[in-house]
Amino acid sequence: MTMRTPMPGDETVWGGRNAVFKNPDSELWLRRMAKKGWTAPTWPSEYGGGGLSMAEAQILSDEMARINARTPLISMGLWMMGPVLLEYGTEEQKREHLPGIVRGDIWWCQGYSEPNAGSDLAGLQTRAEDHGDHFVVNGQKVWTSHGDKADWIYALVRTNAEVKHAGITMLIFDMQTPGVSTRPIKLISGKSPFCETFFDDVRVPKSGIIGEVNGGWAVSNRLLQHERENVAADMFAAAKPVDLGILSKRYAGEKDGAIADPLLRHKLSALRMREDALQLTIKRIAEEAAAGGSAGAISSIIKFLGAELNKDRYEYFLELQGQQSLGWEGDGFTEEELETCREWLRSKGNSIEGGTTEINLNVIAKRVLGLR
Numbered sequence: 001m002t003m004r005t006p007m008p009g010d011e012t013v014w015g016g017r018n019a020v021f022k023n024p025d026s027e028l029w030l031r032r033m034a035k036k037g038w039t040a041p042t043w044p045s046e047y048g049g050g051g052l053s054m055a056e057a058q059i060l061s062d063e064m065a066r067i068n069a070r071t072p073l074i075s076m077g078l079w080m081m082g083p084v085l086l087e088y089g090t091e092e093q094k095r096e097h098l099p100g101i102v103r104g105d106i107w108w109c110q111g112y113s114e115p116n117a118g119s120d121l122a123g124l125q126t127r128a129e130d131h132g133d134h135f136v137v138n139g140q141k142v143w144t145s146h147g148d149k150a151d152w153i154y155a156l157v158r159t160n161a162e163v164k165h166a167g168i169t170m171l172i173f174d175m176q177t178p179g180v181s182t183r184p185i186k187l188i189s190g191k192s193p194f195c196e197t198f199f200d201d202v203r204v205p206k207s208g209i210i211g212e213v214n215g216g217w218a219v220s221n222r223l224l225q226h227e228r229e230n231v232a233a234d235m236f237a238a239a240k241p242v243d244l245g246i247l248s249k250r251y252a253g254e255k256d257g258a259i260a261d262p263l264l265r266h267k268l269s270a271l272r273m274r275e276d277a278l279q280l281t282i283k284r285i286a287e288e289a290a291a292g293g294s295a296g297a298i299s300s301i302i303k304f305l306g307a308e309l310n311k312d313r314y315e316y317f318l319e320l321q322g323q324q325s326l327g328w329e330g331d332g333f334t335e336e337e338l339e340t341c342r343e344w345l346r347s348k349g350n351s352i353e354g355g356t357t358e359i360n361l362n363v364i365a366k367r368v369l370g371l372r
């Protein structure tokens with residue numbers, strides 16, 4: 001996993017049916033990388049991946065970082081659904097879904113949270129009734145990131161109301177299936193990346209079961225581990241596309257080639273050390289994990305550290321830019337300054353998404369440190 005400060009206009013905003021590319025180069029880069037399978041370097045080549053070993057993928061990643069190449073594809077399919085399909089999917093499911101994820105043609109969203117099931121995810125109530133060769137799904141999800149634009153969803157549903165964790169199944173289906181509807185939720189940052197997602201008598205063929213009926217809890221936790229491993233990288237990829245050192249000199253002044261203000265200099269050094277330490281931790285964990293596997297519960301450490309670091313990065317931006325970072329709109333601010341304010345607000349969600357900091361600390365205490 002490589003974390004780097006991306007260049008402006010970097011990644012795809014949207015792939016899939018609603019593809020929007022920030023610039024034509026992004027699309028060309030994605031297509032060329034996908035052709036080699038290098039959007040998913042370690043996935044088997046028969047499913048569109050690069051077929052590289054972990055060591056080869058690391059070399060590719062190092063070389064990409066060396067030439068400051070942009071991340072070709074940022075997607076939940078790549079980070080979460082794909083690895084789970086590789087582990088739990090049938091041969092048919094892998095052949096049907098993995099190549100579209102590698103190419104960035106199909107975008108996935110996550111139907112986990114519900115109005116009364118967030119941290120207590122197993123409390124979910126969306127129900128799927130068995131109708132022989134298909135299920136009929138009814139219920140509501142919330143906070144579905146990009147639900148209004150995604151092509152497919154992986155959703156946790158209740159297939160047995162008598163038991164809690166052992167009554168959950170993971171289903172995948174097309175977001176255009178009749179009965180699926182979404183309603184965007186406007187956030188404090190002014191953007192609407194989330195939706196409420198409603199299922200009204202949605203007919204889902206049984207070919208959409210991932211793993212076993214009533215075996216969805218293990219599958220969903222595995223997916224969360226992949227999410228937590230990758231979400232730190234996402235935060236960095238989405239981070240402000242400006243070198244913090246250059247920005248600091250611009251706002252705080254420069255003296256003998258260094259940032260003039262010693263306090264800011266100290267804060268920036270501390271941030272950079274944490275960033276480097278996190279990168280090394282991620283690298284170490286990746287190397288320790290079995291080849292092609294997942295880091296398991298240790299992924300909660302990456303998620304926790306990455307979330308807190310990114311929030312602190314934005315606090316630093318704010319301090320650096322002073323009142324210039326408090327603009328919402330208007331001529332007195334550069335586009336970059338306006339974005340800082342919105343992204344600072346967005347960063348607050350880092351310690352909530354993919355499991356809150358408190359929940360991840362619980363996981364670290366119980367499953368990594370073995371505390372009772």
Ligand SMILES: Cc1cc2nc3c(=O)[nH]c(=O)nc-3n(C[C@H](O)[C@H](O)[C@H](O)COP(=O)(O)OP(=O)(O)OC[C@H]3O[C@@H](n4cnc5c(N)ncnc54)[C@H](O)[C@@H]3O)c2cc1C
Nearest residue numbers: 110111112113118119143144145349352353354355356358
């Ligand atoms: C940016 C963002 C993107 C998201 N994208 C998606 C998505 O695509 N799909 C999806 O399904 N969901 C998504 N979510 C929802 C996210 O998974 C939930 O918000 C999260 O799991 C917390 O659930 P909740 O909001 O219901 O809070 P609650 O579970 O109600 O928690 C409220 C507070 O209580 C604390 N708390 C709860 N239980 C415990 C406990 N046992 N021990 C200690 N503290 C506890 C929590 O840490 C939190 O501070 C997203 C959220 C954000 C912010």
